[in-house]
Amino acid sequence: MxxxxxxxxxxxxxxxxxxxxxxxxxxxxxxxxxxxxxxxxxxxxxxxxxxxxxxxxxxxxxxxxxxxxxxxxxxxxxxxVPAPTRRLVLVQALAKGDRDELAVQAATELGVDEIVPWQAARSVSRWDAAKAQKGRDRWAGIVREAAKQAHRAWVPEVGALATTAQLSALAASAVVLVLEPNAEEALTSLALDDREDDVVMVVGPEGGIASDELDALARGGAQLVRLGDTVLRTSTAGPAALAVVSAAIGRW
CATH class of the missing domain: 2.40.240.20 (Hypothetical PUA domain-like; domain 1)
Known part of the structure; x- marks a missing residue:
């Protein structure tokens, strides 16, 4: 190539x-x-x-x-090359070390259309006002290089740092899937190909998503789903879900 x-x-x-x-x-x-x-x-x-x-x-x-x-x-x-009409969005919680950056890189290679950083309650890494733009710029640089490596015609957007309340509001116009190991419903059981809404996948930090955050997201209309019977790292959960969803909606 x-x-x-x-x-x-x-x-x-x-x-x-x-x-x-x-x-x-x-x-x-x-x-x-x-x-x-x-x-x-x-x-x-x-x-x-x-x-x-x-x-x-x-x-x-x-x-x-x-x-x-x-x-x-x-x-x-x-x-x-036209932009996808149905966008795939990864909401990635900030994580310690480079685990969130690994998720950003892999998701870009796998075809995500937008990545939104989320400062979850249990995020060890914190972006204050001074760090938020610097962190977003760093993620954008990772996205650019990964998109180039993957030969992508469209480079994914990196959104502003989101709050849990902002994530809850997304379900009004998109399919919001919260990856939760203890959820009763499996991601593979969802019928995603009969809808045209964007699909938003929410991944928590190393310690998982706090119960009050899960409740808030569920009240907003998000669906809690699991990936298999194992607990994935925050760096691998998003890319794994992205692969499943890409196959389910016919991208792959």
């Missing part, structure tokens, strides 16, 4: 912009992407690559020239 590079649609450097480029146009990789292409991936003249803007534009082309700070690609074909 050709190497894939991700550039902002508003400006890819000299040559045509990604959002407007078509067959015959040159697109120039500069900055970090040029360094990654030339020094890390060591692309060569004549090599086939793909370029995206993370918003559905998908360009294929041939490397025309390579320099440490500039790589020029001549575009041979263009496709515009």
């Amino acid at each position: 050709p190497l894939h590079f991700l550039l902002d649609g508003a400006g890819a450097g000299a040559g045509a912009e990604v959002s407007d480029a078509g067959p015959g146009d040159p697109v120039t990789l500069t900055g970090a992407e040029a360094h990654h292409a030339a020094a890390v991936r060591r692309v060569r003249t004549g090599e086939q690559v793909t370029i995206g803007d993370g918003r559905g534009t998908w360009l294929s082309g041939e490397v025309e020239s390579v320099a440490p700070r500039e790589v020029i690609v001549r575009i041979s074909s263009r496709a515009d």
Whole structure:
């Protein structure tokens, strides 16, 4: 599979912009992407690559020239990939170490459309006002790199830090599934293919979701579901649920 590079649609450097480029146009990789292409991936003249803007534009082309700070690609074909009409959203509780970041990375590779950080009652990691934007930016960087690695035409959004009350309100316009090991209903038992609403999967922190949070989410219309008979880590529960739901709604 050709190497894939991700550039902002508003400006890819000299040559045509990604959002407007078509067959015959040159697109120039500069900055970090040029360094990654030339020094890390060591692309060569004549090599086939793909370029995206993370918003559905998908360009294929041939490397025309390579320099440490500039790589020029001549575009041979263009496709515009539509955004999913039914979105899959992961609400990931903040977790200690890098467990929440591992979940973010894997979920992106598996096809999630949006990731929302949640500061649950039992979250060991805490994002105060000063840390919230920094943490969100870090997650966005992880998402970008994972989307590029997975050759995704659309880069998932990273939402603002959510409260439990905000999560409870989501059930008014989406299918909200709270992953709870002790839930009576299995995720695999749900008929998700007969609805068109977005699917939101809520994952708690290491210590699980507090009982008052579970009650609040249930009152808001969320469904408590379990994944098998084992207790998964917060880093693996979301990606596992995402795989099940993707198969259930026909994405896979």
